[in-house]
Amino acid sequence: MHSRELGRSGLQVSAVGLGCMGISFSYATQLSKEDGVRLIRDAVGRGVTLFDTAEVYGPFVNEEVVGEALLPFRDQVVIATKFGFDIDFATRENRGVNSRPERIRQAVEGSLKRLGIETIDLLYQHRVDPKVPIEDVAGTVKTLIADGKVRHFGMSEPGVTTLRRAHAVLPVAALQNEYSLWWRAPETNGILAACDELGIGLVPYSPLGKGFLTGAMSKETRFGESDFRSTIPRFSPDAMEKNQLLVDLLKQVAGEKGATPAQIALAWLLAQRPFIAPIPGTTKLARLEENIAAADIQLTEADLRRIEQAASQIEIAGERYAPQQLAMVGRDAPPAGA
Numbered sequence: 001m002h003s004r005e006l007g008r009s010g011l012q013v014s015a016v017g018l019g020c021m022g023i024s025f026s027y028a029t030q031l032s033k034e035d036g037v038r039l040i041r042d043a044v045g046r047g048v049t050l051f052d053t054a055e056v057y058g059p060f061v062n063e064e065v066v067g068e069a070l071l072p073f074r075d076q077v078v079i080a081t082k083f084g085f086d087i088d089f090a091t092r093e094n095r096g097v098n099s100r101p102e103r104i105r106q107a108v109e110g111s112l113k114r115l116g117i118e119t120i121d122l123l124y125q126h127r128v129d130p131k132v133p134i135e136d137v138a139g140t141v142k143t144l145i146a147d148g149k150v151r152h153f154g155m156s157e158p159g160v161t162t163l164r165r166a167h168a169v170l171p172v173a174a175l176q177n178e179y180s181l182w183w184r185a186p187e188t189n190g191i192l193a194a195c196d197e198l199g200i201g202l203v204p205y206s207p208l209g210k211g212f213l214t215g216a217m218s219k220e221t222r223f224g225e226s227d228f229r230s231t232i233p234r235f236s237p238d239a240m241e242k243n244q245l246l247v248d249l250l251k252q253v254a255g256e257k258g259a260t261p262a263q264i265a266l267a268w269l270l271a272q273r274p275f276i277a278p279i280p281g282t283t284k285l286a287r288l289e290e291n292i293a294a295a296d297i298q299l300t301e302a303d304l305r306r307i308e309q310a311a312s313q314i315e316i317a318g319e320r321y322a323p324q325q326l327a328m329v330g331r332d333a334p335p336a337g338a
Helices: 033-045 061-076 101-115 134-146 160-169 191-198 209-214 237-257 261-272 285-296 301-311
Strands: 003-005 012-014 050-052 078-083 085-087 094-097 120-125 150-156 172-176
Touching: 033 061, 033 285, 061 078, 061 101, 078 101, 101 120, 101 134, 120 134, 120 172, 134 150, 134 160, 150 160, 160 172, 160 191, 172 191, 209 237, 209 261, 237 261, 237 301, 261 285, 261 301
Parallel strands: 050 078, 078 120, 120 150, 150 172
Antiparallel strands: 003 012, 085 094
């Protein structure tokens, strides 16, 4: 597996990581703890070093799976987790965003315990809290770094102004945002430009469009109520029928390269910047191996121009989130002292 540095942070990770959320959260098909541990260890054995989880995945149970799986390999891997939600520890109810300093410290203590580690390699703010100045958030994480409980600070889906304000207090090592051929807003909303300028790594989640870009779905695909894609406009039958044009493009390029649509989608992402490390998720070993192999695919400048030209003619249908989740992305925090 090839490795990459996340921005100028010094944090080296595998070019393709593993998003662990779907092992035990959000999708209809979930793994038992034993199977989840086995899949994560299979990833380690194949060279993956970046593993992503969060307190809210479950809540809590995903961190436990990740922690158990990676315990024997602690010095070989980078473990990323996230804070930012107000979770009732008794009922496990998610009561919305909460990045107050005391809640951050509480979340970190819980994550350290569940992961079975002494230091979190990469700690993200999961979503911006519009009630808490980002300077207070970054300052709290800075203290946790000084205390040896965290190594690097990250953010997920912030507004670009808030990202810059946070970075001025504490260097942001990595930004976790949705980014793929069917969601390219980071190219136009200032996020990718800020990463270039400030030396921040970009860790795209849902790099395969929550499975759509693999080519395994169609307008006939139906999702169970426990699958969060059932609430996403982009996965309505009408939207999937229109968005099939993008999958057809990937299939055409893949056929010429002896690859799969998913591998071309990941190879395209890797070609955008040297500091990009996507974290596709899966519950299947075959898909894991397919995703890892994408790091070996080289798209030429001609390939990239062709994909760009064809993709620019395709209008993607449907919002990427339901309204409630959409309201939590791209937000800015209030000014310090507010």
